Every structure is written in C-alpha cells, then in structure tokens.
Amino acid sequence: MSRSNSVPQTPFEAVITDLGHDGRGVARVDGKTVFVSGALLGERAILRLRKRHRRFDEAEVVELLERSPHRVEPRCRHFGECSGCSFQHLDAASQIESKQRVLSENFERIGKVSPQSWLPPLTSDAWAYRRRGRLSVRNVVKKGRVLVGFREEENPRFVADIQHCEVVHPALGPKIGLLAELLNTMDAASDIPQIEFAAGDDIMALVFRHMQPLSERDTAALIVFGQQHGLAIYLQPGGNSSVHPLWPEHPRLAFRIGSDDARYADVELEFEPLDFVQVNAGMNQRMLARAIELLDPQPTDRVLDLFCGLGNFTLPIARRVAEVAGVEGEHGLVERAAQNAARNGIDNARFHVANLFEDQRHADWAKQPWDKVLLDPPRAGADKVLEYLPHKQTRRIVYVSCHPASLARDAGILVNQHGFKLVSAGVMDMFPHTAHVESIALFEK
Structure with a gap:
C-alpha cells in the first residue's frame, strides 16, 4: 500500500486477525494496524481505506470473501449507519465472549492481576432494553425534513435517519419516526437539538431541549x-435545573427493584428524567442480586456505598444490615436518595454529598469503620478514593464497573497496595449489541 498522505481508492484484501475494544475488526496491512467497521474476527475481505492516521488506518468492507461462523443478520435496518449499536452482526454468545476477553486483558495488562475465579456472565433481554438515553435532532433543509436518532457511525457530526430503534424501550423505539414527523411540523424545528428519554415502570418521559421559547402552537x-402516545413531556429551555413538565402537570417517574427473598420487601425509587439510572432494567435487577450475593451482607454489618446515586444499591442493602451510608457528588441525587429511603420506610441509611474525585479523608463518613464497601464509580474509576480508603476494618469490597481499564487499574491498587485478593470477576451485559463492557469484581482480605 502507498504511504502517501492521500487515501488510496484501490480496494485491497486483508484478513481480520482481532476484534477491537470498540467492536471493529482489526487487520495488519504492510505492518500497520487497520480498524475495519463491520468486520469480524477470522473474516477475509476486500477493504477500502477511509481514513489514514499516523499510527493506524480506518477502512470499510467492500466485499466479504470468507464469513465468520459467528456472523448473524442484524435485526435493525439502520445498523451500520447508526452508532447506537456496533455488535448486531455478531451472535450473542460471541458478544459476551468478546467482552469477557476485554476484561481479562485489561486485568493482565493494566492491573497485573487476575481473578481467582470467573463469574458466569450476567445477561438479560437483548432487545427493547434501553430505558434511558439521548436522541439527537437536526433539521436538514436540503432534505426538507427533521432527522431524529443517534449519531451516524461513520460521521458523528451527522444524525442517523432512524424510523424505528430495536434496542430502545418499546414505549419509544417504534415511534422515533413519528417523533421526527411531529418536529417537522413545529415552528421550532431548527431550535431543538436533542431529546432525552427516560422510562419508569409506568411511563416514558421525553425532555425537549429548546434554544428559543416555544410558540403556543408548538x-x-x-x-x-x-x-x-402515553408519554410524559418535559421542556428544557436552559441547564438541567430548567427542566419542567409540560404534560401531565405532575408526572411520576419510578421503578421497583425486588428481591427473591421473601424476607426483604421491594424498593421503589422515584427519579427525575435527567437523573442517572441504569439503562437496562432487567440487567439492573440481576446486577443488584449479584452485588448483594457477593457483598454477603449480615445483620450486624456497617456498609459504605460510594457513588451511590439514587440509592440503587444502598436501599436494598439497608434492608439487610445494621447501617449503610451512601456518598454521591450530585446534591440532587443525594436528596432524592434520602427521600426514597423515607418513602420506603428505611431508617438505617444515611446519605452524604461529597466530590469523590477530591480528597475526603477528613469527612466524618470517611473516618468511620466500615465492614464492607460497595463501589460503583463512573468511567474514571475510584483511584482517588483508594488513596485513603478502605480502612483496616474493611474485609470485603464489591466493585461495579462501567469501564474495564479503570477497574483493572483500581484492582491493582487494592491488591498491591491494600493487601486484598481479587477473588472473582465477570462481565454484565448492560448494553447488548454494543462494545460497552460492564463488570463486577469481589475483593477480600
């Protein structure tokens, strides 16, 4: 292949020798890595170069010469155009295997650790599961209509023209085309850049971000x-604090998380439409059950739940222990977590507002002894917390992760600096058909 800066138009043949962490196939051509959209491990294909970079190139498939036995027909007609999914062409078992491999490689490469045992993967419904997300909106004058959808796979500046989404909650997924038709008739067609959606057990909420005041007609x-369509409608004329309901006047968003053990009552969490909630309701239930199983809460335990959010883990744990403290950086989430505790008749849960990416070692909750700790940090992980926690009294930590690299880094800290053992770990398929890796790990002293 030519090494000029221009992108050659001549197709070339290559074998896909790996699957990247973003779901793209990986080939080696003239000693250089090429990431290939839509290609799977073991496939031989004719490729066309799309973009050239100093350390790698990007290509697309022109023709498949040898297909992977794990390739399946994508269910969604927008697959390949929309960036919402990257794995619909890969069978379910291979998706899980790929995510497990990513987690294992990160443990070995970054944390220099490996679990004593692997947990069986957690899975749930793979379709119509997404109850929270953000749709982009763009009024394309040349096409004479409004587009609503996720960003395009090949050009994130553009919005994919979606009519029906197979992974979005059924209250909205089949109606995205209708939503575009509605916006196309509105005066503010060019002033609405995005729509957030969030589903409770009983109703789906749509939050319309608008850059100019809406007309009465709109x-x-x-x-x-x-x-x-049975949807709650919210407006957002400014920042997050400006969100307010348009219809109905007082919508109520809530979801229940239950227990298979009759000794523990269900917990119901109320939330606001922009609050963080786990995207996949079925997986959230299974994740919660596994976290509690690994934490092994006892009636005399004192448990610390860091990055607690609305109390998704805190409140079910509270039903099983003497005391639990939840710590979260967002004031609104902490306020609603405390309200959820009171609403569920839970009086042994305390909540604290604290930026866990800053040193909190002098906070009262950080100085107290905790038997067990649950961590559920964002992508950045919990390394700042691990500078002063856990204390010597803590014997068990359950770590829920949305980013395998930060989990692996923090696992190395817990094992090599705090003397814990990485007892077990495994993936949880919170985002089927994507390359996103959610996982859980147990550490013990």
Missing part, C-alpha cells in the same frame, strides 16, 4: 403527542 402539538 407546546400544544407536544401535549397532543404526549397524550396520544
């Missing part, structure tokens, strides 16, 4: 759309 149209 607000009336949104109300009618909400009434026709």
